[in-house]
Amino acid sequence: MTKIGIMSFAHMHAHSYAECLNRLPGVELVAIWDDDAKRGRKMAKEFGAPFVKDRDKFLARELDGVIITAENVKHRALVEAAAAAGLWILCEKPLATTVKDAKAMVKACKKAKIGLGTAFPCRYSLPLMTAKDMLDSGAYGEVYSVACTNHGQSPGGWFADEALSGGGATMDHTVHGVDLLRWMLGKEFTQVYCELGNQFHKETMKTDDLGSMNMEMEGGIQVSHIASWSRPQSFPTWGDVTMEFICENGVLNVDAFNQKVIVYNDKTKHAGWAAWGDNPDLGLILDFVSAVRDKRDPVISGIDGLRATEVTAAAYKSSKTKKAVKV
Amino acid sequence: MNVAIIGCGGMGRLHAEMAANCGLRVVACADAVRKAAMSAAAPYRAKAFENPMGAIKSKEVDIVVITTPTPTHEKYVLAAAKAGKHIFCEKPFGRSSLECKRSIAAAKKADVKLFVGHVVRYFHEFEAIKAQIESGAIGEAGWVKLYRGGIYPGNAKSWFRDYAQSGGVTFDCMIHDLDWVRYVFGEPKRIFCQALLRKTPTQLDYSQVTMRMKNDVIATIIGTWAHPSGFRVKVEACGSKGMVQFDSSDAPVSGEARKTASGPTMIVPMSPVAVSPYQREWEDFLGWVEGRSVPRVTAQDALRAVQMAEAALQSAEKRQPVKL
């Protein structure tokens, strides 16, 4: 039995990860720690695992690995503590809010000889995997340009508090697109231009809620990416991940979460989307659990988290200098 | 009033029809290719010219329509102004802002009306989007995205395939959206652009723009001449209280022929309207010529659109933003 703990339910993805752990055979969610004891107790009840209030006591339990789903800025301290305890780690994205933190985390895990993974579940989305297969088949030839979006509704709460999140929508929604392209094209980002701002939520928060980026990858591939919390409350779904690939032999489009039925419900007074596609989180958690068992790095490693953080940092720098900056 | 069409390709023929629909007489059709001039002239029993200058100077002509390749616009605008004719010039106004400035000066000196066909301002869906934004339906607008294009236009020998003449998708096609964003959100502050401008092994162009407006709105604009088929327009504007979306592929009528004359079949969406946007821009132009109204788009606007497109291409070359 592989024993996994969850550190903090601040990030809503923790719910899905906990469900995945409970669904997978040979895995046990053995304990939950949270610096918000009320939330921790509630989640412990919901997912049937004990809540441990003291962090050191939690880390001293019989554990093989932990999933860290705390507020962005807390990732580093928790990763370092878990690494020191010799535990395998899956850390929510973004791995860190600064390049310095991300590098320190990768280093700490290397030193402790434990595996560090970054939670980029989109790599396990079947529509996106299919698109990668189509590109890899060579049928589309060389990729010249890509236009991506990762839109969402405003998550509010700590996400909109820079002291805890490190930034707004650009911090939250740049890394998925970046990681997907690094994975699909096998190339690194070299340059970033970004216009960002608080475009929609001036009354309720201070952070940016949209970043419009123009980036370059090795070989001169031209990429635009929109990271946003632009979807209104009345939007039929949470948001999207879309990509249009302009290739030598054709055009490829992916709308990763466009497996849905449209629901018209008089109670909500607006149309909604009910998703029926496979949950990509399951693949992510399955790989993490196998990595823990096999004592290897998760497929999506800390280095992948670091690379994505480097691009986000470049985006924020570009928005300040109003210049395209090197990654 | 009598109209001369200079350049009898796709747009020349369309504008002849619009002018006729407005009750004007098409009396002259000129094209460097004689056959093109003759076939365009036939339905109107107009006179065909191989030399546009002959048509422009013709006494009976009141309005000159310039629908030749973009780099030749200025030459014919100057000639028409000199001949004292009112002018309907297709967009892009000119191949450079300098050409546009000279054209504006010539029209002013000759005291003729000079109109540039930024037809997107007259499209029903774009009017509806603008009306929603202005009604406050989406609250305060903060970001707009526009997407336009499809297959690379023109045949292998077409002027569209010479970037020096057409300026590619950014200068020829995205200019519609650059103009519309400025029309709705005011003056731009800076622009960043990435453009493919490929010649080999296949000619294709794809352009991605991020633009910051003076009022802080951010615009993301994509233009494509990189698709294997079709033509599509998408618009999305998001604000503090909602968003408005349009997608031309979601149309009331769509046909797909089992066999087409030119290669593979494709779905052709159609959105019929009683009065076409091209007709509406003609009515607006004529209202101005006849002294009844001022047009929705001015030559100055068209110059600004050219300046924005120029800045975009400059940015694409420098790989840095360009101030406007």
Ligand SMILES: NC(=O)c1ccc[n+]([C@@H]2O[C@H](COP(=O)([O-])OP(=O)(O)OC[C@H]3O[C@@H](n4cnc5c(N)ncnc54)[C@H](O)[C@@H]3O)[C@@H](O)[C@H]2O)c1
């Ligand atoms: N507003 C719109 O929706 C729209 C759409 C397409 C094109 N356009 C613009 O309209 C203009 C014409 O485009 P088109 O699609 O009709 O092109 P086209 O290639 O179909 O037609 C151009 C015509 O001009 C003729 N010609 C070329 N050089 C000439 C010269 N020096 N003197 C006289 N005739 C000459 C050609 O023989 C051809 O018949 C361009 O500026 C283009 O950007 C606007």
